[in-house]
Amino acid sequence: MRQKGLTFIEILVVIGILGSILLLSLPALRFFEREKGLEGAAEKVLAVLEEAKTSTVASKGESSWGVSFAIQSYTLFKGSAFATRDPAFDKTETLSSSLEFSTISLESNEAVFEKLTGFPVSEGSVVLREKASAQELQLYVNANGDITQIAPGTPSDEERIKDARHVHVDYARIIDTESETMTLTFPNSGSPVVKTTILNTYVQGNALSWEESVSVGGETQKLKIQTHYLNDATNNTQFSVHRDSRVNTKGFSLTLSGDTTGDLIQYNDSGVAAAGTSLYVSSPSLQ
Known part of the structure; x- marks a missing residue:
């Protein structure tokens, strides 16, 4: 009479199957992890932009506030322009080495908000990219001061509406x-x-x-x-x-x-x- 239970060979087969499933799922897990990292970084950037807008409308320090962008970092600053800011109030955030701002479509690479209205000096966007997967998220500051996350595909400089503002x-x-x-x-x-x-x-x-x-x-x-x-x-x-x-x-x-x-x-x-x-x-x- 055959004894119940798994033989050594059967155990090896089960382990092999489980191992194959795990190997097949690793790319998906890595993609999910990168996606979450990208989304988390985007949320932080949006929060800093909102902080700049809120500080400006509230006349914090009796000044405008803005955010300046570089490829691997972004800086909350006090002033109407990064070039003439008060460096004592700088707050710089550095991106993870796996991330970068692949496109910065802002005048002078900065988003500055106007006192009283909270409108940006000029509208624009930045694209945050995960280097390995090339996943992208676009963060946009529109003319009304709305700060949003949209899919890449904003009209180009030639297509966007320009006016005397x-x-x-x-x-x-x-x-x-x-x-x-x-x-x-x-x-x-x-x-x-x-x-x-x-x-x-x-x-x-x-x-x-x-x-x-x-x-x-x-x-x-x-x-x-x-x-x-x-x-x-x-x-x-x-x-x-x-x-x-x-x-x-x-x-x-x-x-x-x-x-x-x-x-x-x-x-x-x-x-x-x-x-x-x-x-x-x-x-x-x-x-």
Whole structure:
């Protein structure tokens, strides 16, 4: 009579089958682990972006806040631009060695939020990628300040809608930042309001960063003017002008005291941007 139970050979067969199943499932387990790591990292990035927005709206430190991105890290910072920030408040997060930001589609590689509104200075996105599997998640900051996670496939720079909320203007004259002033003139239906700023007050390093609210006809106008280049040997100067029609109702012109040939840019009350009359300035480039 045959004795019940498994023989040694049968046990080896069972072990072999279980081993094969385990080997076949390992790639799926690794994929799942990488996916979870990618999702966890994305959630942390979204949380830091939300922190920057919340801190800005709450006027924490009476300042704007933003997040600057590099391939392997991202930094929460205090200030209207990373180049002119207060480094004492930096909070840098480093990605796992298996992750990277494969695409950073943000102006100056940073997302900065505007005081009062919480709107981003410019909308854009970053793509977080898991290197081994090439899995990607796209994190997006839209014009209304919404911070979301969407699948890759956002319209390209050529396809996205561009308007006069954010324009670039190239300028070919050397600016004396120590002595010159910048003036915004609001026609205000025949009752002009003039705002003059001493440039060197807002220049740090090789960048100008000015952001203020101006009362015109009883309405607050919130504007931001920066430079991406300033007296650069190759690129001269490039101004970045932010005028959002959702929070601005008055037109203005921008002039520099050292330029007697005309203004750099003109806006009407509806927010339409027109080329300035200066001999040194280009037509506005909508962003």
